[in-house]
Amino acid sequence: MADKGNDRGRSQGAATTALLIRFDRWYTKHVGAVAEHDHLAAEESKALLGELFQLSSGALRTPTESVLGAVLDAVEADPELSPMTPHLVDTLEHYLDFAVETGMWAPAESEIDASYELLADAVDEGSGLLLDLIDALELVPDVPSASARQALEALAPLVRSEEDLLARMQGALADLDPAGPIGALVIERVLGVLCVAVSPELLPGLATAQILELLDEDAGASVPELALASPLTDTILAGLVQDGILTSDAAGRLVAPVGLRPALADVLLELADEFGLSEGNPHPEGTVLEMTAALEGSDPAVWRRLEIDADADLGELHLALQLTLDWANTEEHRFTTDLEQGSSGASAEAGGPDDGFEEDDVEIGELLVEDGDALGYDYDGARVIVTLERVTEPQTAAAPVKLPRCVGASAEIGAEEADRLLAPLRVR
Missing domain, CATH: 3.10.290.30 (MM3350-like)
Structure with missing residues (x-):
């Protein structure tokens, strides 16, 4: 019986691999034909779909409303996947197109409509991307104290402790009005980029410009708002790079030095509380x-x-x-x-x-x-x-x-x- 079970598992794994290859080919042709839209690269979308198949234990072969709902619930409960919800929903929408167009899934029209409506609702509700990113800061692992001290000592002369780091970040955002649309947008953009810089595994494979696009889309920012917010964001981020708080990798992605990440995560959580962006208990300890x-x-x-x-x-x-x-x-x-x-x-x-x-x-x-x-x-x-x-x-x-x-x-x-x-x- 054990051998039959292993054979069945290998067969299901091979079937999923074959399906992902077919999706990859279909997606590549689709992206090439729809140049006016921004899409993930085919390899990235295929990788995300593979994660979703694993999450559903293969149930996504029949993407019914209930299966998609269970997958989205599982994504929301996963601190590493939930910040990627916009990309994951987009991947599911393309996968549903693929499944219907190729005849791989051929249910009643009402079932297809129900699946599309579920994904449309997921897009309309939004993922609360920034809140998900902030929430994930709680999972940033500690580093040895010597590494943390060395990382702080490598920063600009006025930033040599976690308290200095908080003051530096507060100063960078001090001229922004968090109650105004532009100030609030700049704050959200800067904090979002910093969250990913501290936890690069949250949105893997995305350059900082793409991360900003996701944050802007999630915030519903308009073109005029972005025209005002973008240069302010660039100036703040450039200052943080100059101080050594952020560095740019070969892929054009801003990251924080590894030894600095736990301290910077704590600072970002405190800033999120100050700006009312955290979902947890806002009262100071001892209240x-x-x-x-x-x-x-x-x-x-x-x-x-x-x-x-x-x-x-x-x-x-x-x-x-x-x-x-x-x-x-x-x-x-x-x-x-x-x-x-x-x-x-x-x-x-x-x-x-x-x-x-x-x-x-x-x-x-x-x-x-x-x-x-x-x-x-x-x-x-x-x-x-x-x-x-x-x-x-x-x-x-x-x-x-x-x-x-x-x-x-x-x-x-x-x-x-x-x-x-x-x-x-x-x-x-």
Whole structure:
């Protein structure tokens, strides 16, 4: 049986290889016939299609709507592939053309239309390319401290530490208005190029000019905007090259010295926070969130006022609500950000993954950012509305307050008793 399985695997591998060769020939002719469009080189598109076939375990031989949807979901979940979504969707569109035109895939017309519509929706939604690139900075590997020190010492005299590097980057972008269309575009272009310079594997095979084209397309930049943004971008990038922060390789691609990449990744993450471009928790470490948790429909009103770390996860908020409300934690619960539709909104549910987020992976500060932001918490037929009332300054190391704590409560229990119930969560 094992030999038959190996034979079957070799046969499927050979069939995929043959299909990729056919696609390569078709694509080369297609690109030559459509000169007014910018396309990937045939070899690059073939390589990307090979990755997608591997990702789908060969299911792409029949590119139905469900197969394409599963492939795109897998791409989105892959930190190395997700920044390449525009190219991958373009490759899938060409592959679908190829499959239909050559008769390799001949389903009902409605099935073909459904597949094209799915890919069209993927293009319309956009990939959030810059956000994907910024998110991937978390994966930049560390380097030996000696290599990092040597890389910093090779820079311009005023850039000899990570703090200097941050100041240099802030200075390079200081004259730009992030609220204006041109300033915002230049900032996005510079940060995007720097992200790829730090992680060249994110968009392999693309020169810096092509990376900028992708960023511009994703941002929906107009021709007049690009006419103003391009020279500003070039000036900033040229200054960074002059300081040694970036170098140009033989393929015309800007890259950062290997020893500098972890420090530069940290700087870019900090800049992304400053410009509101990161998707994570925007609150500085040590920030305390004061929130009110009110039981919906209760008469007399049942409520608790809690203080909790912004970087605590939703699992801790769940336990704080259970303890202060003196509930038994025996039934399933759910957090939702859609207060009108309840559990149909983005959610985290006990007992396993659902179509929303996992509560142990989501920090409270990611969802409660500004005063008035709210979450719904459903438990055993009851609903609690958690509303952010106040964001306090980060705690000082000299006098940290042990959290979570209850600083206010309705009359049926009182704040002191409710806070006593939270004691188990403060034993860490």
